[in-house]
Amino acid sequence: DIVMTQGVLPNPVPSGESASITCRSSKSLVYKDGKTYLNWFLQRPGQSPQLLTYWMSTRASGVSDRFSGSGSGTYFTLKISRVRAEDAGVYYCQQVREYPLTFGSGTKLEIK
């Protein structure tokens, strides 16, 4: 199984600053079509998860351009620019390269 390992944020992050969340996979997530099968989600307290980016760097519909995904085949970063109170919650990365699909353990973002 592909193991997804997420980093920890130095919380809380001051409002208006940037935050970068890291995720590492135990195997390359690049498929033969050249796409990288990595999703990022945000789960706000008491809510269902929300898809932020897919194919590593493509923003989902309606997602602010303050969120940007980047990375290589095994190391990924979600950057949040000018953080706001509404960005608080737990961020998850997920690989959809192969079954079983696996999530990282989550990275909590707190805003000051």
Add this chain to the structure above:
Amino acid sequence: EVQLVETGGGLVQPGRSLKLSCVASGFTFSSYWMYWIRQAPGKGLEWVSSINTDGGSTYYPDSVKGRFTISRDNAENTVYLQMNSLRSEDTATYYCAKGFAYWGQGTLVTVSS
């Protein structure tokens, strides 16, 4: 507007069965893969099952393989999760999702005697 509404959760004894339903609206249901994902209280997300557009292909992690069965009724815009031989570790909020872009509000399953 895409809507996914899960029902069927509740309190069930270990070893018993439960069937979850997820009714979809706002999109062409038969054109999309559907997924079940769960979240134990205070824990992270765990993928539980996938089903392709016609129901002919299904996938499960080892933790539920042989006990859970996903199915769909494209005429009724509904995806199901039949859960048998339930264990305490299956206690979680169960979400259905359309391609991971849209999620329902979840239904809580508690397995306890």
